[in-house]
Amino acid sequence: MKTRITELLDIKYPIFQGGMAWVADGDLAAAVSKAGGLGIIGGGNAPKEVVKANIDKIKAVTDRPFGVNIMLLSPFADDIVDLVIEEGVKVVTTGAGNPGKYMERFHDAGITVIPVVPSVALARRMEKLGADAVIAEGMEAGGHIGKLTTMTLVRQVVDAVNIPVIGAGGVADGRGAAAVFMLGAEAIQVGTRFVVAKESNAHQKFKNKILKAKDIDTVVSASIVGHPVRAIKNKLSSAYANAEKEFLRGEKSQEDIEELGAGALRNAVVDGDVDNGSVMAGQIAGFVTQEETCEDILKDLYYGAAEIIKTEAERWADVEK
Numbered sequence: 001m002k003t004r005i006t007e008l009l010d011i012k013y014p015i016f017q018g019g020m021a022w023v024a025d026g027d028l029a030a031a032v033s034k035a036g037g038l039g040i041i042g043g044g045n046a047p048k049e050v051v052k053a054n055i056d057k058i059k060a061v062t063d064r065p066f067g068v069n070i071m072l073l074s075p076f077a078d079d080i081v082d083l084v085i086e087e088g089v090k091v092v093t094t095g096a097g098n099p100g101k102y103m104e105r106f107h108d109a110g111i112t113v114i115p116v117v118p119s120v121a122l123a124r125r126m127e128k129l130g131a132d133a134v135i136a137e138g139m140e141a142g143g144h145i146g147k148l149t150t151m152t153l154v155r156q157v158v159d160a161v162n163i164p165v166i167g168a169g170g171v172a173d174g175r176g177a178a179a180v181f182m183l184g185a186e187a188i189q190v191g192t193r194f195v196v197a198k199e200s201n202a203h204q205k206f207k208n209k210i211l212k213a214k215d216i217d218t219v220v221s222a223s224i225v226g227h228p229v230r231a232i233k234n235k236l237s238s239a240y241a242n243a244e245k246e247f248l249r250g251e252k253s254q255e256d257i258e259e260l261g262a263g264a265l266r267n268a269v270v271d272g273d274v275d276n277g278s279v280m281a282g283q284i285a286g287f288v289t290q291e292e293t294c295e296d297i298l299k300d301l302y303y304g305a306a307e308i309i310k311t312e313a314e315r316w317a318d319v320e321k
């Protein structure tokens with residue numbers, strides 16, 4: 001099965017492991033790339049040396065392509081741009097901003113640039129700026145999100161641009177993957193299911209929160225001010241909800257609310273503080289119940305999609321207009 005994305009990136013499976021801050025390190029990304037998907041290091045707010053150490057880890061394990069996610073709001077964004085060019089990284093995904101000012105340098109270095117977009121307008125703008133593909137990420141996803149669902153966003157972005165679209169948000173098995181391919185995506189990006197991969201170094205308490213979550217256990221915080229973020233309900237999300245009420249009454253500032261998020265993902269992923277930290281995860285967490293290897297996850301997504309697409313094709317084969 002080939003798509004423009006598998007051809008462009010030379011990967012076997014049309015599956016990206018989302019570049020998740022603190023979670024997607026060199027070990028996780030290496031395991032995904034080695035097994036035939038696209039592993040992506042989450043640059044997050046990490047300084048150059050940290051991202052470089054993760055790149056070194058992947059290079060030590062596999063020659064397969066991998067990516068780096070650059071969080072454009074990071075104070076180290078400029079350094080990470082220099083780093084991916086120096087290191088000959090093949091693919092960059094970008095979040096939280098507009099990568100326009102770096103586009104020429106990326107392309108001169110032969111880097112494939114794939115911004116994450118939450119809307120049709122942004123997808124069009126990225127195409128005009130020269131992006132090679134876009135990741136349309138629905139609000140079912142874990143982490144920082146936009147307003148549209150995967151179902152509505154992927155469909156509309158596929159219609160609006162000519163570059164390939166990767167669909168993200170809410171995919172954790174072959175059926176979900178098949179659905180996103182049916183909407184016109186040429187690859188999928190998966191985050192939440194990879195957080196609990198055997199090769200993921202996320203704290204066991206963080207993984208357990210996902211493994212035990214039910215369908216309705218995530219909430220979106222900071223949607224009134226700041227950057228909306230989806231995570232599993234806990235003391236932090238209650239604190240956000242209270243702070244937002246106080247903000248509406250004029251008793252708290254935007255900075256007070258933003259302050260709640262500072263360091264919160266790290267506290268949960270690295271230290272295992274799943275009560276007061278941010279347990280970012282998508283709505284599909286309720287369906288993620290097992291720790292498996294990245295290879296098994298990729299195979300389940302890919303062969304599961306193939307099976308369901310073939311079964312459905314048979315069911316529809318005799319329908320004629």
Ligand SMILES: Cc1cc2nc3c(=O)[nH]c(=O)nc-3n(C[C@H](O)[C@H](O)[C@H](O)COP(=O)(O)O)c2cc1C
Nearest residue numbers: 018019020021095141142143169170191192280282
């Ligand atoms: C813990 C966590 C951290 C994330 N951090 C980032 C990030 O730093 N940059 C980014 O572009 N996306 C980030 N994401 C989003 C993922 O890359 C991916 O697009 C998303 O998880 C897909 O939806 P799913 O969670 O339903 O699989 C994060 C997601 C999670 C669960």
